Amino acid sequence: MKKLELRLLRGLPGSGKSTLAKTLNLVHIEADQFFENDKGEYCFDAKLLSSAHQWCQSQCEYNLSHNRSVVVANTFIKLWEMDAYRKIAQQYNAELIIDTCRGQFKSVHNVPESVIKRMRKDWEA
Structure with a gap:
C-alpha cells in the first residue's frame, strides 16, 4: 500500500501555492476555500x-x-501555524513534506499590498 502524504505549501499571497496544489494528484485543501x-x-x-x-x-x-493524501496550500507565515498539521501527519503516519513557494504573481484573492508587506516582514523561514 502506498504511504499517505501530507504536503504543506507555504508562501506569501501570489507565490503560486494554489496553482502548484492544483497540479498535484492529491486532495487540495486551503483555508480560502x-x-x-x-x-x-x-x-x-x-x-x-x-x-x-x-x-x-x-x-x-x-x-x-x-x-x-492531501496538499494544504496556506500562507503559514509563522512556523507554529504548521504545528496542527504536523500532529495530524503523525497521527495518520503520513509523510510530511513542506514546500515554500516563492513566485511573484498577482494574488488571486486581491490581498492588499500593505498586508503582503506585513506578511513578508513577519515571515519565519
Missing part, C-alpha cells in the same frame, strides 16, 4: 479566519483518515 460561496465566489471575512483554519484542518484529517 472556506470563503467560497455556492457560486464559487470568494467572500473573505476576517472574523471567520479562525473557523476557516479549523475547517481546513478537519478536512485534512478527514481525508487522511480515509486513506487519501
